[in-house]
Amino acid sequence: MEKLETIKDYKNRIDNALENQFLRSAMDKFAVAYRESRKNAFAGIDTDALIAEVAEIKRNAIKNNDKLFEEFKSVAQKNGVHIHLAATAKEANEIIAKIAKDTASQKIIKSKSMTAEEIHLNKWLENEGLEVTETDLGEWIVQLRHEGPSHMVMPAIHLSRFQVAELFSGVTGKEQDAEIERLVKVARKELREKFVKADMGITGANFVIADTGTIGLVSNEGNARLVTTLPKVHVVLAGIDKLVPTIKDALTIAKVLPRNATGQKLTSYVTWITGPSEYLGDNNQNLDSSAKYPSNFTKSDSKNAAISLNSESGSNKREMHIVLLDNGRLKIASDPDFAQILQCVRCGACANVCPVYRMVGGHTLGYIYIGAIGLITTYFFHGAENAKNLVQNCTNCGACKAVCAAGIDLPRLIKEVHTKIQDEHGHPLKSLMLGRVLKDRKMFHALLRIASVAQKPFITTQNTSDKDSSLKRVCAEESFYLRHLPLIFFKEHNFRTLPAITKVPFRDRWKSEKWQSENFGSSKINTKQDKKLNSKQIRIGIFSGCVQDFVYPEQLEAGIKVINKINLDNPDIDIKLEFPMGQSCCGLPALMMGEKDAAADVAVQNVNAFNEYELDYIVTLCASCASHLKHAVPKLVKSNKADEFAQKVIPFSQFINRMLIQQPDIIDKKIDKKIELKFNNKANINKKVTWHSPCHLCRGLGIKDDPKQLIKATGNTFIPAKEEETCCGFGGSFSANFPAISREILTRKLDDVENTGADLLVTECPGCVMQLRGGALNQNRKFKVVHLAELLADI
Amino acid sequence: MNPTNIISEFKEKASLVSAVIHEADTIEDAFSIALSLCKKNFIIASPQLDNSALPLLEKLCIENGITLLKDNLRKYTNGIDMGITFADFGIAETGTIVVNSDSEDKRLSTMISEIHVALLYKSNIKATAFDMADELSALTSRASSYTAFITGPSRTADIERVLAIGVHGPLALHVIIIAA
Structure with a gap:
């Protein structure tokens, strides 16, 4: 039996794959070309309906x-x-x-x-x-090389024509040119012989x-x-x-x-x-x-003789x-949950669109079965030992789910397998501790506060502010970074500049009267003053998520500023904001590390915390939190309360856009008058702005246009970036576990952004901001990275 | 879709996958077209032709000095220049021909020939595969049935994703649509 691979061995293989320039360029070209040819192939077809039909056929067939x-x-x-x-x-x-x-x-x-x-x-x-x-040509090539296929449909996609020519020269004992047409003919000739003799x-x-x-x-x-x-x-x-x-x-x-x-x-x-x-x-x-x-098995059915062109061949x-x-x-x-993986038709598309596959290829992202489905089936067909490293190599971007021919919920099942393996074979200390800490919100928050002090010797005030920028407020806030990482991290994590933990978390700011009056001024967002008597009240609970609460509170402040301004500008509505203090981490990081128990625990805490308030909406400025709260929480908690909670969750961009642009069917409140946000600072409207769509926003929640409509409404020039919906490589604990892959995905993304010539890259997830801003700083890119709320608040 | 559109869609889609489309009024015309694609000393295989079609092809082959094989194709696995077969159906949506080839010789003539020429009656071209699902189900429910959907010549993109035509099957596919 083969020696089992340790995580360190696995990471070495990843490093080798990342250094293979031919592989990198082949994978990259394929990722781009595939998207286009798939689109053309499905032209004129209702793809979603067809996929649903296939899923139904397979589901019933399995049953x-x-x-x-x-x-x-x-x-x-x-x-x-x-x-x-x-x-x-x-x-x-x-x-x-x-x-x-x-x-x-x-x-x-x-x-x-x-x-x-x-x-x-x-x-x-x-x-x-x-x-x-x-x-099969590709299979024959990999067989001759004594390796396995690196793609389920294109087994030799990792090899160049030169490697094939060299291989075929050996097989035929004759020098072969690296000309693809001719190499194919070599295979035709060599294999015809095999067919005949078999x-x-x-x-x-x-x-x-x-x-x-x-x-x-x-x-x-x-x-x-x-x-x-x-x-x-x-x-x-x-x-x-x-x-x-x-x-x-x-x-x-x-x-x-x-x-x-x-x-x-x-x-x-x-x-x-x-x-x-x-x-x-x-x-x-x-x-x-x-x-x-x-005795009767060769007789053809006489009823069908009219169709048959077959002779009575005996x-x-x-x-x-x-x-x-x-x-x-x-x-x-x-x-009941995993049965759906048998719906797979082995098309390989989940690899084709996977940002990790694109960087490392199939030998590194699969055991036998490759891509997202391989991360799951390896556990079932080839055991936990072969799956345990592999299953962690997922950014949870959801591209596989969006493309799956059989409608399989691949990203979620990958996490389920991760949890299963840890339940059976023990949880690593790191994830166990995270799980424990998350379950106890007070302890978790206390630790974050300690960390904000403990990090002091490492903090730098790197001046990144563009003096002429009217986004000074943003830049002033962003100017605290970890100068170098504490020793628990290694050099490989230095590909992005990580932000420091804030001195005053958002929850403390919210509690302070001084902050309240500074931010809400005389409008008193939590009262009905200055409002028409018959104004429609809209009650909003803010879900902050850990990153915005403890790292980027300024993003929440910006979001609140926007909501507050809408409230001021429109006397027909009366927005009431709440920030339930019992709220904790959304639980996604726990799930990402295979700590499903902890994820369920915090889900209950959050549902209960918000249940104490009468709310129309639960607005969050973090796309990952939004998608997790909406889709995962009901599955984790399984109660009516959790379903109601999930229904109310809405990401910031969709909420604001519905109010301002699509106009209000908002919360079924039938507000007759047009709601407006009056942008009064014209200084910022001459910027070129591009957009990165967080995975959990565009695929997790299906929100693609709202943020872009808002960006355009600010009067700035919107320039779309190539592949705006491709993952930035953050993926929470993914970027900590696989920093080298994360770095490469990030660099590609930053290239696409830089090619737009934009001054500002806008996104709507603090995780993406952390990754993109950190990478942009580290690589001295020419643009700034802001949260959508910060863009809107500054205009 | 009306019949004219079905035919033009079939032609368009088949051409997109490198099949060459011809049109003929009669079987005899079709064979003439096939023979016009031959070079001197070609070996043609056309098993399973019925008694009305076979003499027409035999005559043309003799006139043009071409060898016509009707069976025992297994002896010619090194390659036959051209295989001529009837197709049972056409599928417009994908430019596909459907060839029932229970007979080994017929099967081989569509596999080991360098050029495959398929004769297809216009009236047998359907809009989609689903429009012939019942016929297909009948074809495939007989024991020892071997039916192929053929869409263009054999191809691969296994080396650097570069398309190459002609791997283990024919290097070219000609479809002759017969009006009558």
Whole structure:
């Protein structure tokens, strides 16, 4: 057995991947090109509806798996197929090795199958003394290199033409040019020989169709067709999750699979095979005679004779075996939460859009299965030991979920697996402590206060303020940074300048009367003075989140200033603000570190804290908090109170935009008069402004346009950045666990921003601000990073 | 979608995936087009032709000095210059042809030929795969059925994601749409 990899080994592999310049550039080009070709492939199609349909088909198929299996088995056996059900990987390997032995097959050809990779089939067969040749070009390349695929659909995407040329030169014993067309022809020639001489062909199956006993194979190169036609024996290996009721279901999945995988409307070949097909080759003595088949299995159905172009070709059929693999799938199917991972159609799109995959490639972001789905299935198919490092390598950006062909909630399930592994194998001290501390809000806050004093020797007042900027207030606040990091951090974390913990957290400011009067002045936001008697009251609870409470209180102050100004400008409404003191961390950091218990604990605390007030809305200026409170809290707490709480949560930009621009259906309060925010400081409207969309805002909450509409409303020039919805690489504890990847994702992001020529980068999440501002400072970038509230407050 | 649109969409989508489209009035015309794509000494395979079509092709092959194989294609796995087969259906949405090839020889003629020429009756072109789901279900519910959706020639992008045509299957696909 292989030596198990430590987290340190894993990080070394990551560093190597990050230094591989060819890989980096190949991955980067692919990430950009994929997005475009996928978009084109889905043009004119209601993608969400199609994905929902696929999810529904697969969900039901998994629910009825045993029934579908029985139906398939009975039809396929009638057709003359040998059906095997393998409980484990080992069993499947043994079955296939035995088929090879019984049929005296020595030379085996394969078309691409992730399921065969899952059970390490090649290794098993080779140990049995059999010759196994992969015939998919990419698979053949990686097989010759004795490595695994680095993508589920494009196995050799990590390699250059020069590496392939060198490899093929070795195989053919002849110098090969690094010209792709010619290299493909080399494979055609070399492998044709293998096809002809093979005794047995092994394929996977994209679909196993119950009612007709048919398998469906999706491919581009044409190798799967030769594998199923030339050898006398055909063995199919497929997970039991590939069962679907009818060919119509398969066609629906086939509509999404190639579009999502490679941006093709359809692959070159989709092959439907029902039972052993005609075989006219040398029926040598070793082959099983057809005596073991039912006597009627070759007769074609006379009812369909009109369609059939087939001749009465007699009894020359190949031997066909279908091995359906469980390997833990039935157990997963019975889990109400994890059953959905069996909806996966293996398109690989979750890797295609993953910001981490883009930096490190598939060998580093997968064990066998690659990308987001691999982070989850590795635990189930290959054990916690192989999954425990891998599962942490996720920024929780949600790009995978947004692209998944089968609607799987991948980011959440990754965290569930992380928790599961820690529950079973022990929680690391760091995450255990975080969990403990978070559960006790007072202790947590006390520690933060101590830290604000303890960090003093490390603080610098790096002057970043642009003297001419009218954003002085912002810059004055931002000028405290950790000069160098305390020793618990290492050099690798210095890729961004981290902010210091504030001396006076927001919650203390809120309590101070002086602060109240400074910020609300005579308007007294918490009273009804100066308002019309019939003004509509809007009651808002502010959820601060830890980062804004203890690091960036000025962002909350700015947000409150904006709300306050709206309140002043519009006598028809009366905004009442509350800041429940019992509120704590939203719980997302705990979940990110696999501390689900602690996350549930703080969720209850927050629901209770806000439940003490009558509120119309719970506004938060942190997109990650907003998305977590809205989607995760109801799942963690499971109560009506939590559902009501979640419903009220609204991110700052959406709240303000609804009030100002979309106009108020706001809180169903039917305010007749137009609500306005009068921007009175014109000094700031000549800026070029660009936008970074926090992952948890655009994908977590589906809010894409509100912040941009607000930016445009300020009168500044809005210049969109490339890939504004791509993750900045923060991801909470992700950036602490994998600083090298975080740094590289960040640098790409900063490049895109700088290319706009913008003066200001606006975003709406304190985590993104911390990452982006810290990186911009560290890399001496030409723009400033502010929270949307700060932009609006300053105008 | 009306029939004319279906045909033009089929032509457009098939061309996008590097299939070459021709049109013919009759089977005889179609064979002439196929033969016009041949070079001297070509070997053609066309198994499973019926008694009305076969003599037409045989005549053309003799006239042009071309060898016509009807069976035993397994002996020619090093390559055949051209395979001519009928397609059962066309799918306009994706430019796909559907070829039922239960016969091994027919199957091989679509796999090991350098050029695959598919003959497709206009009336068999459907808007989407779902418009032939019942027929497809009938085709595939017979034992020993082997049916292929073919969309353009064989292709790969496995090296540096650069598209290369002609890996293990045909290097070119011609579809001749027959009016009658």
